[in-house]
Amino acid sequence: MAKRKKIFAAVIALAIAFALLFSALFIVTQADHSCTESCCRICQQINTCLEQMSNITAASSSVPLAAILAFALVLVFGSDKNVFGTNTLIKLKVKLSN
DSSP states (O other): OHHHHHHHHHHHHHHHHHHHHHHHHHHHHTTTOOOOSTTOHHHHHHHHHHHHHHHHTTTTOSHHHHHHHHHHHHHHHOSOSOSSOOOOTTTTTOOOOO
């Protein structure tokens, strides 16, 4: 059950990252399009992408995105691993006899 939650969290985080990436790529590729109408579909789509990016990243800050990706990496690769190498006397099986 916990593994399913980890996979689901990773999939959600990747979906959000891909949405941001492809929105940015669309804006970059269509930035210099020839707009001839007052209600251009490309301009409307660019505005939609900008709104989506600002909603996801909380006012164009990349900190929430980095937090989401870091949380997903912790979920996928596991947080039970010994990251900082905290060795105690009990873990090292040191016998304290005088």
